[in-house]
Amino acid sequence: MVLRVHRTFSVDSDLRFVVTERPRVGAVRVLSRPGEDGELVYLASSRADAECWLQSHGYPDAVLDEVTADALAAVVMEGRTAA
Template identity: 50%
Template sequence: MSAALIFDIAPLGSLVAYSDGTPRPPARFTRKLAAWERRNGTGRLVRKEPARERPTYTSPPCFTLHEGSFGQNGIILVSVMRNYGIDSDLKFRVIERPRIGQVRVLQPVGDGVELLHLAESRVAAELWLARNRHHQAGIDEVTADEISADAVEGRAAA
């Protein structure tokens, strides 16, 4: 599916794969492999940003995928996030949607919200939030109404 469909119908917390459609090069071609990996991968949908119009530029709507965090001893040193505009030439597909009963920890950012953590239960989300203080963070539970509304409106992304 296109990036515009991911922006429109995939809920925050979805696991999304993206690809340019080219085959993976052999491991011995390290530069080609690194370039291929930048255009093929998976990530968790953590942010959707509407279009912005400023006096000097206009940016299309975009979304952010969190591809991973790297560190040691419980300390995250680097988080890999990639932004994609709805005009991206890559092909996307939703691998996994948040399940009913899972809980999103969300924080307002600009005109939208950012997913900080996807927990299995409300208790787990509250524990995570107690350990990781974030200003204005809130909890949003994935409900059956949210999932069924997507199915009724024909917006099922998975």
Template identity: 50%
Template sequence: MSASLIYDLAPIGSIVVWSDGTPRPPERHKKKLAAWETRNSQGRLIRKDGPRTRGTYTTPASFTLHEGNIVSGTTIMVTISRTFGLDSNLAFKVLERPPLGSIRIFDRPGPSHELIHLAENIVAAEAWLKVHRYPLAVLEEVTADEIAVDHVEGRTAA
């Protein structure tokens, strides 16, 4: 899939893989392997942004994938996210869509919101919010309508 198809079709919370199509270098080539891993990995879709105009320049629409966290004990020290423009030349694939009935927790209302957690159900979402305390959090359930639209329109997790 192209980046624009991920932007158009993949629901927030999906696990997305990206690749440049090159083979993985051997483990002994540390620098080559590190460079390859930046262009071949996976993450959870946490945000979609439309095009923005600043002065005379317009940035293309983009989406952001959460790749992982660097933790120390139980504290997240660094969050690793990657943002891709719709003009990206990488190949993308949806590995997994959010399950029916799961709850998306966004950091704030509005178009610039970002997924901060995908809970199994409403009870788990409320328990997570009690611990993590996001005062402006917005909860959104993954509905059957969302999944049905994918099947009616011929969308798949490929």
């Protein structure tokens, strides 16, 4: 399940978020638009699933980003894995 937040919270907030599961290799992230401001709007099981989902959801500038083994390894090596 993906959480989409529609509010802004102060960095001083007591709220805590935890990554409970990482996407598997081969999954495809559907981002709302290119660049750093793109939001994750759907996590598809495959590219075909992502393309099918996009046909019925209005994201004309969407970017498909496939999860690779290299990308997952980089997250762990950079020390960004969730506790």
